[in-house]
Amino acid sequence: MEKAITKDLLKTELYSDGRPAGEMLYSRYGGMLYSYILQFVPESEAGTLLVDIFARLTPQLKEAFDSSLSVYCWLQIESRKIILEHLRSRGRLGAGANPGRGANVAATYFSLLEDAPPEHQWVFRELFLYGKSKEELALQSGRDLGYVSQLLRECLGMIRKNLG
Amino acid sequence: MNIELYLQSGVVESYALGLATPQEADEFEQLMPHYPELKEALRDFEYHLELFSIDNEVPPPAEVRNRIEDKLRELPAIPGARQWGTRRDRTDYVAAKETSQYIRVHKVWRTLFIAVFVLAKIFLILAIYYFIAYRHAIRK
Numbered sequence: 001m002e003k004a005i006t007k008d009l010l011k012t013e014l015y016s017d018g019r020p021a022g023e024m025l026y027s028r029y030g031g032m033l034y035s036y037i038l039q040f041v042p043e044s045e046a047g048t049l050l051v052d053i054f055a056r057l058t059p060q061l062k063e064a065f066d067s068s069l070s071v072y073c074w075l076q077i078e079s080r081k082i083i084l085e086h087l088r089s090r091g092r093l094g095a096g097a098n099p100g101r102g103a104n105v106a107a108t109y110f111s112l113l114e115d116a117p118p119e120h121q122w123v124f125r126e127l128f129l130y131g132k133s134k135e136e137l138a139l140q141s142g143r144d145l146g147y148v149s150q151l152l153r154e155c156l157g158m159i160r161k162n163l164g
Numbered sequence: 165m166n167i168e169l170y171l172q173s174g175v176v177e178s179y180a181l182g183l184a185t186p187q188e189a190d191e192f193e194q195l196m197p198h199y200p201e202l203k204e205a206l207r208d209f210e211y212h213l214e215l216f217s218i219d220n221e222v223p224p225p226a227e228v229r230n231r232i233e234d235k236l237r238e239l240p241a242i243p244g245a246r247q248w249g250t251r252r253d254r255t256d257y258v259a260a261k262e263t264s265q266y267i268r269v270h271k272v273w274r275t276l277f278i279a280v281f282v283l284a285k286i287f288l289i290l291a292i293y294y295f296i297a298y299r300h301a302i303r304k
Contacts, residue, residue, distance in 0.1 A: 022236040026229065031221030032214075038222060047228045055235035068193055069180065070210040072217065077182035108220075109181075127183055134185075152183070156174035163212035 011065055022058045029075055030054075036076055039108045040083045040129060049086060053079045084131040093130050112162040113155060120158075123151040167201050176205045180213060 033053065037046045057064075057078050064074040087093045109128065113121050126132050134152065138145040178184040179192050196202045 022232060026232060030229070031223050032217040034224040034228075035217065035220055035222040047225050047231075050224055050228055051231045051235060054232045058236055068196060068206070070207075070214065072214045073180045073182075073210050080182050112216075128181070152178075153172075153174040156177035156181075156183075157172075160177055160209060160212075163209070163216055 022054060025058060026054060029072060032072065033075060033079055036079060037083060040087065049083060053082050056082060109159060112159045116155060116158055120151050120155050123148060124155045127152060167199050171201065171205055176202065176209050180206060180209050
């Protein structure tokens with residue numbers, strides 16, 4: 001199993017190893033990001049989105065190095081923005097949409113919530129997969145904002161616990 | 165500020181997964197330099213998240229690599245980093261940091277070393293022999 005690498009190590013490798021930046025990023029994170037994308041869209045779209053994500057994010061790598069986040073988390077967050085933008089432009093965000101393999105995939109963040117009550121899973125799905133804000137979700141579902149926040153907090157606690 | 169309570173609010177996980185609002189993210193970034201616990205919790209979560217993603221990665225279709233390569237060739241190069249798909253020039257070199265404690269030399273040095281070692285031994289024995297012979301001669 002590969003190990004998680006530090007930002008400094010990646011930065012050193014990227015700028016001194018002489019390997020192309022995109023190639024290094026792809027070898028390191030290609031499979032991980034592809035798996036991440038599959039949570040949102042079906043396989044038929046995931047490849048194209050991965051191409052788009054690498055083409056858009058590779059030139060912005062400096063931002064990743066300047067960020068407080070690890071390179072992988074930065075890539076995930078920026079990828080999610082691109083994916084949600086893609087889904088929004090096709091009118092495929094919102095309840096009833098078919099964002100991808102989502103909760104049916106064993107190896108996704110939803111697998112970390114498989115023991116959670118359905119309401120918790122629903123909150124996480126709406127916020128994470130459909131990009132809704134807590135306020136939007138509370139308003140649309142008629143639930144209290146504090147309650148939605150509490151469910152999300154519990155989901156995040158479960159994710160942390162199940163990650164190890 | 166009660167940091168334990170703040171950590172329990174799920175702010176670290178929200179921040180790392182991109183679920184934090186801009187206000188929550190700003191607040192977290194401003195607090196991080198003052199509270200090492202926040203940084204430590206973030207590193208720990210990121211580390212486990214990355215390991216989880218490595219364990220569950222799915223290889224992308226083979227043609228995706230070529231398509232990314234084509235796209236990146238059209239973009240301006242990242243300063244200081246090599247562009248994907250460009251051939252290494254003859255004049256280019258990769259800076260290598262020597263970490264080994266050993267050196268490698270030509271095989272001929274082994275023969276030379278043995279010859280020098282044997283000769284040194286012979287001269288030493290001759291020197292001792294002539295020294296003893298000289299002492300005997302002096303006594304007589």
